[in-house]
Structure formats: structure tokens, C-alpha cells
Amino acid sequence: MSNEDVTENYVDLTAQKTSYQNQLAQYNEIMKKIEKIEDIIKVQEQLDRVQTELNRLEGRLQYFDNRIDISTINVNLQKPEPVGGESGHNFITTLNKGIAGFLGMIDVIITLIFTLLPLIIVSGAAYEVYRWRKGKKPVAAKVESADKK
Numbered sequence: 001m002s003n004e005d006v007t008e009n010y011v012d013l014t015a016q017k018t019s020y021q022n023q024l025a026q027y028n029e030i031m032k033k034i035e036k037i038e039d040i041i042k043v044q045e046q047l048d049r050v051q052t053e054l055n056r057l058e059g060r061l062q063y064f065d066n067r068i069d070i071s072t073i074n075v076n077l078q079k080p081e082p083v084g085g086e087s088g089h090n091f092i093t094t095l096n097k098g099i100a101g102f103l104g105m106i107d108v109i110i111t112l113i114f115t116l117l118p119l120i121i122v123s124g125a126a127y128e129v130y131r132w133r134k135g136k137k138p139v140a141a142k143v144e145s146a147d148k149k
Contacts, residue, residue, distance in 0.1 A: 010064050013057050020054040 027047045
């Protein structure tokens with residue numbers, strides 16, 4: 001899809017066409033008044049040049065007219081939603097938003113638990129190993145520490 005604003009070109013071409021038509025009319029008037037053959041040849045050359053340019057411009061204008069005829073503009077307008085919704089405050093909408101927020105928070109909590117689960121398991125195992133090692137201290141070391149007190 002492409003678009004092109006041809007308005008400025010069209011207006012310019014229309015002005016040039018009018019100018020060439022005026023030149024053509026003036027050369028035709030001059031042609032009626034001249035009598036020498038060489039002047040007639042010179043004016044005829046100018047008439048041919050102006051007529052060629054006029055034909056070229058008319059072809060270009062016809063091209064633009066055809067493009068304008070087949071062009072289409074689609075415009076979709078939408079009225080913005082008023083502040084507060086269509087009919088002001090709606091309790092059901094508010095309740096639905098609250099439920100959606102609650103369920104979203106539950107989703108975050110479940111994701112957090114499953115993300116941290118390996119860390120919790122490793123930490124629990126390390127703590128159990130620590131407690132097990134602490135409980136296996138030699139009995140003699142416990143007796144000596146009791147005697148000192």
C-alpha cells in the first residue's frame with residue numbers, strides 16, 4: 001500500500017496548462033496578423049512547441065484524474081470511552097478486577113515457592129547435617145566441659 005499527495009502537482013499542472021493555452025491563443029492571433037513566410041515558420045515552431053507541452057500536461061493531468069478516480073480513503077472513527085466507564089461505577093467490574101488481582105497474587109506466590117523449593121531443600125538438608133554432626137561430638141569432650149563448670 002502506498003500513498004502520494006498529488007494535490008500540489010495537480011494544481012501546478014493545471015496552472016501550467018492554463019498558461020500554455022493562453023500562449024497558444026496568442027500565437028494563433030499573431031499567426032493571423034503576420035505576412036512574411038519566415039515569421040510564419042518561426043511562429044509555427046512556437047505553436048508546435050506549446051501544443052506539444054500542452055498535450056504532455058493534459059496527459060499527466062488525465063493520469064492524475066484516473067488515479068484520483070480509483071483511490072479510496074478509509075477512515076475509522078471511534079468515540080473514546082468516557083471516564084468512569086459507560087455508565088459510571090460498576091460493582092461487578094470492580095469485583096471481577098479484585099478477583100483477578102487475588103488470583104494473580106496466588107500465581108505469584110506459587111511461582112515463588114517453586115522457584116525457591118530447591119534452595120529450601122538444600123538448606124534443610126544442610127541444617128540436618130549440621131545438627132547430626134553437632135550431636136555426634138565425643139562423650140569425653142562433653143564430660144570435660146561438664147567438669148569445668
